[in-house]
Amino acid sequence: MKILAIETSCDETAIALLDLTGPLGKPEIKVLGNTLLSQAKLHEQYGGVYPSLAKREHLKNLPVLLEKTLKEALTHDQQLTTNNIDFIAVTTGPGLEPALWTGITFAQALGERWGKPVVAVNHMEGHIWSVLYQNGNDQAPMTKAQLELPALALLVSGGHTELVHVKDFGQYEVIGRTLDDAAGEAFDKVARMLGLPYPGGPEISKLAAQARSKKLEASFKLPRPMIHSGNLNFSFSGLKTAVLYKLKSENRSDQEFKEEVALAFEDAVIDVLIEKTRQALTSLPTEVKTLIIAGGVSANTRLTECFKKMVVEEFPHLKLFIPSRLMATDNAIMIALAAYVQVSTNPESLESRETLTAKGNLSINSSSQ
Ligand code: KG4
Ligand code: ZN
Numbered sequence: 001m002k003i004l005a006i007e008t009s010c011d012e013t014a015i016a017l018l019d020l021t022g023p024l025g026k027p028e029i030k031v032l033g034n035t036l037l038s039q040a041k042l043h044e045q046y047g048g049v050y051p052s053l054a055k056r057e058h059l060k061n062l063p064v065l066l067e068k069t070l071k072e073a074l075t076h077d078q079q080l081t082t083n084n085i086d087f088i089a090v091t092t093g094p095g096l097e098p099a100l101w102t103g104i105t106f107a108q109a110l111g112e113r114w115g116k117p118v119v120a121v122n123h124m125e126g127h128i129w130s131v132l133y134q135n136g137n138d139q140a141p142m143t144k145a146q147l148e149l150p151a152l153a154l155l156v157s158g159g160h161t162e163l164v165h166v167k168d169f170g171q172y173e174v175i176g177r178t179l180d181d182a183a184g185e186a187f188d189k190v191a192r193m194l195g196l197p198y199p200g201g202p203e204i205s206k207l208a209a210q211a212r213s214k215k216l217e218a219s220f221k222l223p224r225p226m227i228h229s230g231n232l233n234f235s236f237s238g239l240k241t242a243v244l245y246k247l248k249s250e251n252r253s254d255q256e257f258k259e260e261v262a263l264a265f266e267d268a269v270i271d272v273l274i275e276k277t278r279q280a281l282t283s284l285p286t287e288v289k290t291l292i293i294a295g296g297v298s299a300n301t302r303l304t305e306c307f308k309k310m311v312v313e314e315f316p317h318l319k320l321f322i323p324s325r326l327m328a329t330d331n332a333i334m335i336a337l338a339a340y341v342q343v344s345t346n347p348e349s350l351e352s353r354e355t356l357t358a359k360g361n362l363s364i365n366s367s368s369q
Helices: 040-046 051-076 097-114 123-132 183-193 200-213 237-250 255-283 301-314 333-345
Strands: 002-007 012-021 028-038 087-093 118-122 151-156 161-168 171-177 290-294 319-321
Touching: 002 097, 002 333, 012 051, 012 333, 028 051, 028 333, 040 051, 051 097, 087 097, 087 123, 087 333, 097 118, 118 123, 118 333, 123 151, 123 161, 123 290, 123 333, 151 255, 161 255, 171 255, 183 200, 183 237, 183 255, 200 255, 200 301, 237 255, 255 301, 290 301, 301 319
Parallel strands: 002 087, 087 118, 151 290, 290 319
Antiparallel strands: 002 012, 012 028, 151 161, 161 171
């Protein structure tokens, strides 16, 4: 199946052309073309993504990336024409609606021009299935195996923090979510308080790693919000406020203090994510076979190390799937993979004549799609 996938839900414009065949748990994946333009530098001055600027950039980037993707694909397959492409997949939510619309409108115009169906893809399904592409994985070289279901997925990104029970391909239930800030958003906000550039996750992670390499220990401990709340929900806004109070009370801006704050903050976020995942694994009625950690924050080395340790020590029967760093943050390969899963399990989605709409709060729960 040749799929042209388009992703514009946030501040990355991405287009990929994939040729996918074989079983869903271990598909044969040929990336014929893959392009991405990050707007992170442009949004830096706002400390987060500015929707109308994102929209303008997507509009400018999409035609350029399409041309580049098709050109790259031709170097892999000189016989390739748009006729050989089976369908177009586009992210319709969740995300920033003005940004989502640019991708949808572009996909629909292309679908009409090429006479191809356009399939709506949920961005969070994209993050889940990002782990199927394990080429050159720097984070989890062991996951070359078949992905078996049921699975538990911890999705940690700039917009979401969710625990999803993946009952089967195409069958999802959210069993826990953040009540306020997403984990990535908390990283970004704390980074901003420390005067670090956007996106803040990698910056905080770097500072915390420096602290660890110097065997520096934080002289204070930050709270682990909702860790024993008795449910699987998260909350990160109190943690961010605790950092703010600490910065105000100490009134220091030296490098060592920043490293200490980053260390205490990263440890607190990871403790909560690990503990809630542990609680989810032990509370699910049927034992899952696979644990998936995905989304931008899964690019965090400390986080993945802690999860690897937890699986080895406490859940040795589990297969752990973590995306490579390139696949952890938004991209279009993961959208093509999610589209492959969706169309294979529900071929009717190819026939759908429904006009696509952007849904900023689209849920991944199977019943609400
Ligand atoms: O999945 P993603 O690319 O976009 C959304 O769908 O939101 O995630 C972006 C988020 C940002 O908040 C960024 O700070 C965070 O992922 N992130 C990290 C790391 N790399 C990216 N957070 C912690 N540690 C990292 N190494
Ligand atoms: Zn994302």
